[in-house]
Amino acid sequence: SQTIHQWPATLVQPVGSPLSLECTVEGTSNPNLYWYRQAAGRGLQLLFYSVGIGQISSEVPQNLSASRPQDRQFILSSKKLLLSDSGFYLCASGFGIAETQYFGPGTRLLVL
Amino acid sequence: SQQGEEDPQALSIQEGENATMNCSYKTSINNLQWYRQNSGRGLVHLILIRSNEREKHSGRLRVTLDTSKKSSSLLITASRAADTASYFCATDPGGGSNYKLTFGKGTLLTVNP
Numbered sequence: 001s002q003t004i005h006q007w008p009a010t011l012v013q014p015v016g017s018p019l020s021l022e023c024t025v026e027g028t029s030n031p032n033l034y035w036y037r038q039a040a041g042r043g044l045q046l047l048f049y050s051v052g053i054g055q056i057s058s059e060v061p062q063n064l065s066a067s068r069p070q071d072r073q074f075i076l077s078s079k080k081l082l083l084s085d086s087g088f089y090l091c092a093s094g095f096g097i098a099e100t101q102y103f104g105p106g107t108r109l110l111v112l
Numbered sequence: 113s114q115q116g117e118e119d120p121q122a123l124s125i126q127e128g129e130n131a132t133m134n135c136s137y138k139t140s141i142n143n144l145q146w147y148r149q150n151s152g153r154g155l156v157h158l159i160l161i162r163s164n165e166r167e168k169h170s171g172r173l174r175v176t177l178d179t180s181k182k183s184s185s186l187l188i189t190a191s192r193a194a195d196t197a198s199y200f201c202a203t204d205p206g207g208g209s210n211y212k213l214t215f216g217k218g219t220l221l222t223v224n225p
Contacts, residue, residue: 004154032211043200043217044155051211059212090154097142097210101202103154 002027004104006091012110019064019078021107023091026072033074034092034101035066044090050074086111116144116201116216124222131188133219135201136181144177144184145202145213155200158186193225 003026013019025031032051036044046059048066056066063082067075074091088108094101119134135144143162147155161168161177161184168175174187188195198218204210 034212036215041220044215046212046214049211088152092155094211094213097204099143100145100157100160101155101213102157103147105154106152108152 002031002093002102004091004093004102006089006104006107008107009105010108010110012112013081015083015111016080019076019081019085019109021076021089021091021109023074023076023104024072025074025093028072028093028095030071031093031095033068034094035074035076036090036092038088038090038106040087048076081111083111085109116203116214118199118201118216118219120219121217122220122222124224125191127191127193127223127225129191129223131191131195131221131223133186133199133221135184135186135216137184137201137203138182141179141203143204144175146173146175146184146186147200147202147215149198149200149218151197158199188221191221191223193223195221196223197221 005024034049035047038044049057050068064078088106090106091104092101116135116137145160146158148158149155159170159175161175172189177184198220200215200218202213202215
């Protein structure tokens with residue numbers, strides 16, 4: 001079975017600082033990878049997804065970006081964080097069309 | 113707008129009772145999934161029901177799907193305090209080749225001991 005790793009678990013950053021969140025997948029190859037953001041008490045908002053190395057699809061225009069430098073590595077970045085970037089960021093892995101997704105433990109980001 | 117919408121937003125029951133959560137969606141789907149999220153954790157996949165299936169069971173979970181009404185329900189029987197969590201339905205947004213899932217806002221279930 002596959003395992004999704006995310007780090008860090010918690011991050012407090014000042015407004016205007018850069019961001020790099022990392023997600024790695026174990027136990028599988030060539031997965032689809034996803035970044036979601038979840039505001040407190042809300043559902044999941046899909047930010048980016050990738051069906052292969054170097055292939056990124058953006059769902060929501062914002063000051064975040066994503067990259068997939070390796071098959072099982074997915075990175076979420078920002079050059080300058082905004083207060084509104086605070087939230088719970090989840091990485092997920094899946095296969096095929098609309099099939100089961102496996103989630104990492106999440107990173108809680110607080111921008112002050 | 114959300115493809116999947118759960119109802120109710122919050123549900124509080126006593127241990128041993130059954131819990132029923134509903135999900136409605138707008139467009140045709142390939143499948144519908146239910147996920148569980150404990151507070152501050154990642155989501156865990158519970159069950160997937162395909163568009164040509166009407167009912168599916170997994171342990172104490174029973175999921176139904178009514179494609180004519182564009183709705184699904186998740187029943188948890190004989191609930192336990194450990195079932196306390198948020199439950200989300202997820203669907204593909206519909207039509208053609210699509211790798212995405214759209215999640216609802218979730219139902220927060222509290223099971224009181």
